[in-house]
Amino acid sequence: MIKKITRKSMLIRHSGRSTDFISPSFGYGCLYNCSYCYMKRHKDKGLDVATNTGDILTAINNHAFFTPVDKPNQTHAEFTTYDISCNEDFALHAKHHQWEKIFEFFRDHPIAMGSFATKYVNPNLCNFDPQGKIRIRFSLMPQHKSDLHEPSTSKIINRIKAIDAFIDAGYDVHVNYSPIIVYDGWLEDYKELFDMMNDYVEYKDQVLSECIFLTHNFKKHKANMLAHPATEVDLWVLDKQEAKKSQYGGENVRYKLGTKSEYIRQFTELHNQIIPWNTIRYIF
Numbered sequence: 245m246i247k248k249i250t251r252k253s254m255l256i257r258h259s260g261r262s263t264d265f266i267s268p269s270f271g272y273g274c275l276y277n278c279s280y281c282y283m284k285r286h287k288d289k290g291l292d293v294a295t296n297t298g299d300i301l302t303a304i305n306n307h308a309f310f311t312p313v314d315k316p317n318q319t320h321a322e323f324t325t326y327d328i329s330c331n332e333d334f335a336l337h338a339k340h341h342q343w344e345k346i347f348e349f350f351r352d353h354p355i356a357m358g359s360f361a362t363k364y365v366n367p368n369l370c371n372f373d374p375q376g377k378i379r380i381r382f383s384l385m386p387q388h389k390s391d392l393h394e395p396s397t398s399k400i401i402n403r404i405k406a407i408d409a410f411i412d413a414g415y416d417v418h419v420n421y422s423p424i425i426v427y428d429g430w431l432e433d434y435k436e437l438f439d440m441m442n443d444y445v446e447y448k449d450q451v452l453s454e455c456i457f458l459t460h461n462f463k464k465h466k467a468n469m470l471a472h473p474a475t476e477v478d479l480w481v482l483d484k485q486e487a488k489k490s491q492y493g494g495e496n497v498r499y500k501l502g503t504k505s506e507y508i509r510q511f512t513e514l515h516n517q518i519i520p521w522n523t524i525r526y527i528f
Contacts (some may be wrong), residue, residue, distance in 0.1 A: 329360030386433035
C-alpha cells in the first residue's frame, strides 16, 4: 500500500561511512520483503511517500551550504554526499517519487551529491544524465542466497551487467557487498561473484565497494520464524554471534568480534586477489 504523507521532520543525520549525511526520507518503508531488512522491524508493510519534495530539497540545500565538510574524504573527493534512500529502495520506488526533480537538484547543485543503494535495476533511470552527481550502489550477494533472502529483487547478474550501463548514462556507480552472511561455502560463493564482476564490468577503474557483515535483530528473527523460517538457518547462528544493543535500543546480534575479524580478513584477501581494482572503501 502506498500512502502519501507530508514529511514533517527535516532532520539530517551524520553518517560518515557510505555518505557524509543522511537526508530526510523521501520514502519510508519498502515494497520488497528481504529477510534481513532493518526497515521491516519498524514498518512491516507498505510505503509512505513524502509529497513535500521541495521542502526536503530546501533542507538539503541549506544544510549543504551551512555545514562545512572537509574534502576530500572517503565518501567523495569533492562533493558533500547525502544518502537519499536510507529507509527505502529508491530505484524500486522511483515511479512514486518526483525522482527527476530530485536528480535535477543534485545534478545542478554546486556542493551536494545524492546517493542510494538498490537491489533493483530500473532502466528508466538511464534516461536521465545526472552528470556524475548521483551515485547508485548496487547491492550484491551470491545468487542462491539472494533467491532465499531477497525474493523478487533483480538477479545478481543483471545488477552487475547494469553497472556499465549506468556509468554510460552518467551515474557514479559503486557496489555494496551487503549483508555479508557467513555459512558453509560462503567464500567459494563469493569467489564466483567476484569472477562475475571481473567478467562483466568494463569500467574497472571507477567502481568502488562497501562491505557490511550481517547484523540481525531479535524482533525480525521472530517474524521470520513465523513467515520465512528457512532464512533463519543463515541469519540466526548464535554460536557465531553475540548480542549487541543498537543505538536506538534494538536487540541485535552480530558476528563475535574476534571471529568477525577473521571473516573480514578472509573476505578482504579473497576480494583483493580476484578484483583488486574494486577498491574497498570500508568494511565492518
